[in-house]
C-alpha cells in the first residue's frame with residue numbers, strides 16, 4: 086500500500102517542524118517553507134525556493150501541496166466579483182468567491198461539498214450533502230484567492246475571509262477552526278481574527294463550543310425568521326436546534342466572549358420583510374450586542390421567492406434602529422449575474438450515481 090502524502094496546507098507551523106524532526110531534518114527549515122507557502126504563495130514544490138534540496142526531496146516523497154485545480158471561473162459584469170469552481174482530489178467540486186468592495190476585498194470560502202442543512206432558498210442546500218472539507222482544502226481555497234490577488238493587475242493582500250460559501254462551517258467545526266488557526270499564524274498568512282467570520286445557520290453545540298473554547302473569530306448567525314414555525318419552514322435545521330435554544334447559545338456566546346454577534350436575515354418579499362417582522366427580530370435580539378445584516382434574497386432554481394425591494398428594506402432598518410437601537414446593514418449585491426451571491430453557490434453539474 087502506498088503511503089498517503091501529508092498535505093502541507095493542513096499543518097500548523099509546529100506540525101511542520103514535527104514533520105521535519107521525525108525525518109531527522111533540521112526544524113529550522115520549517116520557517117522558510119512556511120514563508121514560501123503563505124508569503125511567497127508557492128504554486129508548487131518548486132516554489133519553495135531557499136529550502137535545501139534534501140529537505141525538498143523528503144517533502145516531494147512524503148508530502149504534497151494540495152493546490153485545488155480550477156475547473157471553471159467566472160467574473161461578474163461589473164468586475165467586482167470572481168467565482169472559482171475548484172476540483173477536489175476525489176472529483177467533488179466546490180465554489181470559492183472573491184468580492185471587491187470599496188476599500189476591502191473579501192474571500193468567501195466553502196467548508197463542505199454540498200450541505201446537510203437544507204435551507205430552502207439556498208442552492209448548496211438544494212444540492213444536498215456530499216462531504217466535509219479537510220482543513221487543508223479550506224486553507225488551499227484562501228491561498229488560491231490570495232495568489233490571484235497578489236498576481237493581479239493591482240496587487241494587494243487578502244485581509245478578510247468569511248465562511249459563507251458552500252456548507253455549514255459549524256457542522257465541520259474542527260477543520261474550520263484548524264484552518265482559521267493556520268491562516269492566523271502571524272508568520273504566515275497572518276489574517277486577523279477580527280477579519281474572519283464564521284457563519285452558521287444555528288448549530289447550537291458549535292456556537293457553545295466557540296464560546297467555551299474562546300474562539301477569536303467572529304460569529305454570524307443566520308436567523309431569517311423570529312418565530313420557531315416561520316424559521317423551521319425556511320431552515321429545516323431549526324427543528325433540531327429550536328429558536329429558544331439558539332438564542333440561549335447566542336447569549337452565552339456574547340456573555341462569555343464579551344463580543345458582538347452578527348445576525349443575518351435574508352429578505353424575502355412578502356414573507357419576512359414587514360415592519361412586524363422587524364419588530365419580532367428586534368424583540369428577539371434586544372439587549373444583545375448585535376448587528377443585523379439584511380440580505381435581499383438571491384435567486385436559485387429551487388426556490389420561487391423574490392428579493393425585497395428598496396423601500397421595504399429601509400423601513401425594516403428604520404424599525405430596528407429607532408425602536409430597538411439596533412445597527413443594521415443591507416448587503417451590497419455582488420456577483421448575482423454569475424450566481425456568486427449569498428445562497429447561490431453550488432457545484433453546477435453534480436455527478437450522478439453518488
Ligand code: SF4
Nearest residue numbers: 200202204207210252
Ligand atoms: S444557507 Fe448555509 S447552512 Fe443553509 S443550506 Fe445553504 S450552505 Fe447550508
